[in-house]
Amino acid sequence: MNQNLILIADDDADVRDLLTVALEGAGYQAVGANDGRTAARILTVAKPIAMITDVRMPSMNGMELCRLARNTPALRDMAILMVSGNNHAYDVDAGMVAGADGYVAKPLQPKRIVSELRDLISRRPGA
Template sequence: MSTDLILVAEDDSDIRDLLTVTLESAGFRTVAAKDGHTAARILTVAQPAGLITDIQMPAVNGLELCRRARLDPAGRAMAIVVMSANTHAYDADAGLNAGADRYLAKPLSPRRLVAEMRDLLAAR
């Protein structure tokens, strides 16, 4: 069981709740943000081990959030997963170019999300 802190940045409250429940059920601690601006503030204070972010969010999008996380020395080792309902190759490439470790298309498989985060954290 992991005790790593994961930041979930998602503007859809139902998806945000599903992600936090899924991760907490797998033993992770979570903190959630309803937009990229709030998530950026949390990144500087909480210094989570992982970040799961939607690409399309108000104020600060998930790609900018990834870039900001990677600029911080503490964020360079962070496990980052970006997700989007868009399944275009461009979105996956943009996420990886912004500093994400993985791109997942919505709807997400809870089992796959947990497996991806565990793999990324183990590789740190």
């Protein structure tokens, strides 16, 4: 795993930019993907330490992307944080069942995202 790389999978360029600035300001490298299929390709090549994924994206949604990561041996230990405009208990539960480690509702607060991600990374095996 790339110990400093975070993948941001979100179809909203403004969200990707906001999170990239926050993560890079916290000492991480960030790479963005505007849809699930692109994110899946990046995951298999770059093997980031963590992924932030929106639930709703074109071509492959965040739930599918999360399940893909959890079923790929080289990515199983990656921290996964889901973000979504849906914050109903059902949506949060579905994210956790898919394999997410955390779930944050939009609108996003960059400092909270960085803090949550650091915590998730520290709790992963081999951290």
